[in-house]
Each structure stands twice: as structure tokens, then as C-alpha cells.
Amino acid sequence: MANLLRWNPRRELGNLRESMGRILEEGFASVSGSMLPVDIYETEDAVVVEAGPLHGIHADDIEVSFTGNVLTIRGETREASAQEKPVVTYLRRERRHGRFSRAVTIPRPVKAEEAVASLKDGILTITIPKSDEARPRVISIESTEG
Numbered sequence: 001m002a003n004l005l006r007w008n009p010r011r012e013l014g015n016l017r018e019s020m021g022r023i024l025e026e027g028f029a030s031v032s033g034s035m036l037p038v039d040i041y042e043t044e045d046a047v048v049v050e051a052g053p054l055h056g057i058h059a060d061d062i063e064v065s066f067t068g069n070v071l072t073i074r075g076e077t078r079e080a081s082a083q084e085k086p087v088v089t090y091l092r093r094e095r096r097h098g099r100f101s102r103a104v105t106i107p108r109p110v111k112a113e114e115a116v117a118s119l120k121d122g123i124l125t126i127t128i129p130k131s132d133e134a135r136p137r138v139i140s141i142e143s144t145e146g
Helices: 009-026
Strands: 038-042 046-051 062-067 070-077 098-105 116-120 123-129
Touching: 038 098, 062 123, 070 123
Parallel strands: none
Antiparallel strands: 038 046, 046 123, 062 070, 070 098, 116 123
């Protein structure tokens, strides 16, 4: 009986608040796990979005677009054709096939027309240069002392 955990309603409400926040921020797909995972980070000169894994998808099957400050990634995973795979009976089937889409807001002013994308080892990397107003500026200080 020493291993009993005491119910903590504050912890439970915190977990609920975190889950609801994730649902509102990322949409209901985040709860079901069907959303394309992304990492977004910035360097001094660019905002970089890494999406994936996208194993078995060719670059031709992915569309990347930019509208305003929203980056959208769309694509489709296809099953192997009947010619490539013999008739099988699945014991477990967890990999999804079909269309996918993910839209993320880029929180910095960027030059969308200069964005470049590459697909390597199943990771889609989109590099978007920052606009001049978003880049850090170094201000030199003039001394007025003699």
C-alpha cells in the first residue's frame, strides 16, 4: 500500500490545459498523431523549417507554398502497387497512406520568394531568408569624449 499515488486535481487540470492548448494551436490532428511533424528554428539570416520523416516520398510528390506568413506543405504517400508487392494479409498496419497537409505560421518577416527546399534522408528542409527588417543590426557607437 506504500505505492499508492495521491490524486492531484491541479496536475490533472494542468495536463488538460496543456492538451487543450495543443489542440487549439495545432488543430485536432495533433491529438490523433496524423499531423506532419515540423521543427522551426532561426539562424541570423534565415528561418528554417524541417518536416518529416517523409520516408518513401519523392520530391515530386510534395508541394510547398507560401501565402502571407503561412507556409503550407502538401503531399501524398502511395502504397506499393500490386505488381511490386505480392498479396499479403496484414497482421498490423500503422503506416498511413494518402494525402497529407500541414500549415504553419512563420513568426518573422521573411523573403518567401527566395525560399529553397530540399529533401534528404526523408527530411524536408525549407530555408527562408529573413527580410532585412528582421535581421539583427549592429549599431556603432561614436564617442564624443575627447
